[in-house]
Amino acid sequence: MSVVSGDRIPVWSHGPVTPERMALMAAILRDPNPIHFEPATTGGDEKGLRINQGPLNVGYVANMLTSWAGPDSIKRLRVRFVANVFEGDDVEASGVVTAIADDPDGAVAECDVQLVRSNGELVLTGTAIVRISGNNANR
Amino acid sequence: MIPIEQIQELVGYRFPSGTYKIEHWENYLLTEATAGQHFSSAYAHPSFLFHAPLAAVGLTYQEIFDLCGAESADAVRAGEYDWEIFRTLQEGIQYQAQGQILSVERKTGKRAGVFDAVAFAIELSDTKGVAARVTNTWLFLRTESGPGRRSK
Numbered sequence: 001m002s003v004v005s006g007d008r009i010p011v012w013s014h015g016p017v018t019p020e021r022m023a024l025m026a027a028i029l030r031d032p033n034p035i036h037f038e039p040a041t042t043g044g045d046e047k048g049l050r051i052n053q054g055p056l057n058v059g060y061v062a063n064m065l066t067s068w069a070g071p072d073s074i075k076r077l078r079v080r081f082v083a084n085v086f087e088g089d090d091v092e093a094s095g096v097v098t099a100i101a102d103d104p105d106g107a108v109a110e111c112d113v114q115l116v117r118s119n120g121e122l123v124l125t126g127t128a129i130v131r132i133s134g135n136n137a138n139r
Numbered sequence: 140m141i142p143i144e145q146i147q148e149l150v151g152y153r154f155p156s157g158t159y160k161i162e163h164w165e166n167y168l169l170t171e172a173t174a175g176q177h178f179s180s181a182y183a184h185p186s187f188l189f190h191a192p193l194a195a196v197g198l199t200y201q202e203i204f205d206l207c208g209a210e211s212a213d214a215v216r217a218g219e220y221d222w223e224i225f226r227t228l229q230e231g232i233q234y235q236a237q238g239q240i241l242s243v244e245r246k247t248g249k250r251a252g253v254f255d256a257v258a259f260a261i262e263l264s265d266t267k268g269v270a271a272r273v274t275n276t277w278l279f280l281r282t283e284s285g286p287g288r289r290s291k
Contacts, residue, residue: 060174
């Protein structure tokens with residue numbers, strides 16, 4: 001894989017986000033918070049729609065990275081949450097390589113990453129360090 | 140509202156040590172939940188870095204909520220996750236976990252109002268040493284008239 005600073009990571013898209021996947025995640029995590037599997041009966045954001053779990057939102061960004069560089073490629077992932085994803089949303093994970101660096105395991109790509117929902121709202125933003133095997137890029 | 144002095148006493152609190160092994164079925168299902176690709180390898184989906192450390196130290200979400208004085212499950216938000224991976228987690232490996240609460244900071248946000256940012260770190264180790272370290276920050280809203288529901 002040839003990677004240089006400024007490369008855009010192939011976008012990873014998913015949607016719509018479904019209550020069934022949220023319920024599955026809640027069961028795996030043993031997360032009892034009903035906001036993930038019960039429609040709210042009163043108040044709340046977005047007309048009481050179920051809210052996607054944070055680990056799922058991060059998971060979409062991870063899916064983008066592992067689809068690009070392999071299932072064992074992520075060395076570090078740092079994210080900050082700024083908004084929610086709701087049932088029915090489409091989401092899009094994207095990223096850009098900001099630097100190539102040497103690491104004891106070989107070359108790594110430093111990346112800016114983000115997740116946005118269908119209305120364009122930023123959901124999370126962060127950085128990643130990804131192992132890029134066989135990189136012969138110009139540093 | 141819980142006094143800041145009381146919540147700051149949590150700094151240094153050490154979670155119970157414990158172990159966790161990722162089974163193939165839960166890796167498959169968690170990957171499915173993320174709509175991710177099923178790789179043929181035994182590597183665990185990266186989102187296990189949220190689940191496995193907490194499961195390993197044996198704390199339920201409710202116990203963490205209680206520990207940090209959450210006013211309700213609705214009053215807990217995700218703040219930041221920092222996942223350092225030295226060896227990709229794999230199915231079938233018994234990971235040892237140890238961790239502690241690193242910091243507590245009371246802040247006021249335009250939308251969130253008063254909240255406490257609680258950061259904790261948990262390391263997962265295999266037979267070679269530390270395989271991964273997670274440092275997660277959860278936000279505990281301290282105002283009853285918060286902005287509504289939010290996920291962790």
